[in-house]
Amino acid sequence: MSDYDSRRYADDAAALNNLNAAIVEEFRSNGGKVGGPFEGSTLVLLHTTGAKTGKQRMSPLAYVTIDGRNYIVGSFAGAPKDPAWVHNLRANPRARIEIGTDEYDVQARELPHDERDVVYAALAEMVPTFAAYQAATTRVIPLFELVRV
Known part of the structure; x- marks a missing residue:
């Protein structure tokens, strides 16, 4: 994942x-591949249920595979708050x-702090951003x- 001016998106919901929307369209048109600042990144479209609304939500996210396990990161580009999808998964x-042209159900497991610290260190080495x-x-x-369930 290349570095780009991502922090502005944390405070600008419309942007x-x-x-x-553009990422999702490109992802689906190209079998899960996108260009621009995410070229070469592994992306997933995450479908969650809104914690407050119960409505279906979708978020395109980078994911990283470590030791055969897929991880998503609630970074929100380093913003002081978690992205909405984190709250949805917790609820x-x-x-x-x-992922690519595959679609399936998953159970999201938030890593406890000690495990998170070990995995995050490996992840940050792979993706310095x-x-x-x-x-x-x-x-x-x-x-x-x-x-996967």
Whole structure:
């Protein structure tokens, strides 16, 4: 994942929605591949149930595979708050994902702090942008493992 001016999206919902819509369209048109700042990244479309509304939500996210396990990162580009999808998964950890041209149900498991610290260190080594995001915030950026059900 290349570095780009991602922090502005944490406070601009309309810009984030427009960016996400473009990513989703490109993802689905190209079998899960996208260009621009996410070229070469592994992306997943995460379908969650809104914690407050109960409505279906979708978020395109980078994911990282470590030791055969898929992880998503609640970085929100180092913003001081968690992204909405984190709250949704905490309220309802059953989700659906699209990876490439595959789509299936998952159970999201938030990593406890000790496990999170070990995995985050490995993840940040693989994708240095995530180290920068953690350095930019005082909150502990959550990690979720996506377990196929």
